[in-house]
Amino acid sequence: MRMLIGAAALSLFIASAPALADTKAGVDAWNRGDYVTAVAEWRTAAVAGDPDAQFNLGQAYKLGRGVPVDLPMAESWYRKAALQGHPQAEDNYGLALFQEGKRAEAAPWLEKSVARGEPRAQLVLGTMLFNGDGVPRDWVRAYALLQRSSAAGLPQGSQTLAEMDKYIPDAQRQQGIALARQYEQQAGRPGYASEVTGGNGGPARPAISTIDVPPSAPGAPYPQPGKPPRGKPPVIAAAPPPAKYAPQPVAAPPSPPQPAPRPAPVAAASGSWRVQLGAFGDPNNARKLWSQVGGRFPGRQANFVKAGTLTRVLVGPYRSKAEAATACGAVKPCVPVAP
Numbered sequence: 001m002r003m004l005i006g007a008a009a010l011s012l013f014i015a016s017a018p019a020l021a022d023t024k025a026g027v028d029a030w031n032r033g034d035y036v037t038a039v040a041e042w043r044t045a046a047v048a049g050d051p052d053a054q055f056n057l058g059q060a061y062k063l064g065r066g067v068p069v070d071l072p073m074a075e076s077w078y079r080k081a082a083l084q085g086h087p088q089a090e091d092n093y094g095l096a097l098f099q100e101g102k103r104a105e106a107a108p109w110l111e112k113s114v115a116r117g118e119p120r121a122q123l124v125l126g127t128m129l130f131n132g133d134g135v136p137r138d139w140v141r142a143y144a145l146l147q148r149s150s151a152a153g154l155p156q157g158s159q160t161l162a163e164m165d166k167y168i169p170d171a172q173r174q175q176g177i178a179l180a181r182q183y184e185q186q187a188g189r190p191g192y193a194s195e196v197t198g199g200n201g202g203p204a205r206p207a208i209s210t211i212d213v214p215p216s217a218p219g220a221p222y223p224q225p226g227k228p229p230r231g232k233p234p235v236i237a238a239a240p241p242p243a244k245y246a247p248q249p250v251a252a253p254p255s256p257p258q259p260a261p262r263p264a265p266v267a268a269a270s271g272s273w274r275v276q277l278g279a280f281g282d283p284n285n286a287r288k289l290w291s292q293v294g295g296r297f298p299g300r301q302a303n304f305v306k307a308g309t310l311t312r313v314l315v316g317p318y319r320s321k322a323e324a325a326t327a328c329g330a331v332k333p334c335v336p337v338a339p
Contacts, residue, residue, distance in 0.1 A: 023053040023198035030056070030196050035066030038196075046077065052198030054081035055089040059196055062092075071096075082109065088197060091118050098124055103134020114145065117183070119152035123160065130164060139168050143176025148183055151281040151309045159333060161310065162279050166335055177308035184309075271317035272339035273324040274303070277331065279310040286311040293331045300327070 094109030126145030149157030
């Protein structure tokens with residue numbers, strides 16, 4: 001019996017060895033730009049059940065390299081790899097389901113990605129939780145996930161967090177900040193990876209681009225009145241995630257500010273109203289924004305206020321909410337902030 005078990009294990013190893021070799025050969029071909037050869041190598045290994053090859057084949061169909069673009073086929077291969085526990089396949093499959101409007105199916109996969117600290121999944125799931133879109137509304141956890149996404153450097157995370165600040169009461173925001181700290185302790189950030197897996201660590205090619213994420217659907221009414229405006233709840237759209245694991249390009253210096261279509265508000269000698277121009281995980285980005293748009297707020301000063309892991313850009317003073325709202329016409333996003 002022991003000899004039979006040993007022979008079976010040896011047979012399994014021999015059968016898997018060619019698949020691993022095909023996957024590596026495909027990665028080498030991909031890094032040379034020979035996508036047709038890469039796809040041919042991966043197809044053999046993918047059919048044999050190698051999750052790296054399955055994920056890579058999904059990438060090829062998504063990008064249209066070596067094969068025509070075929071998103072349903074890409075999703076099919078992502079699913080096969082995800083069911084075997086391939087982390088990047090889980091990320092892409094969950095996002096693909098969300099983009100197709102299959103919120104309930106996407107949620108378990110997004111949860112897996114969020115548990116690993118994947119910023120794009122934090123952005124999307126956090127938006128779903130805010131809107132009650134496919135999952136029960138949970139503003140505290142939504143705020144926590146957007147805190148983590150913003151802290152990871154996603155500009156969309158910071159923008160969405162600033163939108164949530166308009167509606168989520170301060171007590172729930174503070175709970176969300178505390179929960180975000182727990183998440184930070186429980187999971188490290190995912191490592192930066194090349195767009196295909198299973199290779200020998202060779203030079204990575206430019207990371208893949210994701211498909212635009214459509215706006216979430218309206219959820220249930222607000223759980224309480226208070227600060228949020230009356231009527232239907234706001235629908236915050238999950239902004240398109242950036243290129244997968246790609247560093248964000250540095251923006252070119254802005255052109256000199258053009259004359260505003262209406263006169264700039266006269267600087268007030270005193271006042272307690274401010275306007276918020278954004279919230280950033282990196283304080284340097286907050287100061288960079290002010291250096292670019294400060295000329296549009298003559299006579300006003302910027303304050304960089306820490307809020308948990310974020311730095312908020314508050315500009316003022318203004319005598320009234322109306323005056324602050326008028327000042328917001330100079331740049332977007334911009335939100336009046338009460339005293």
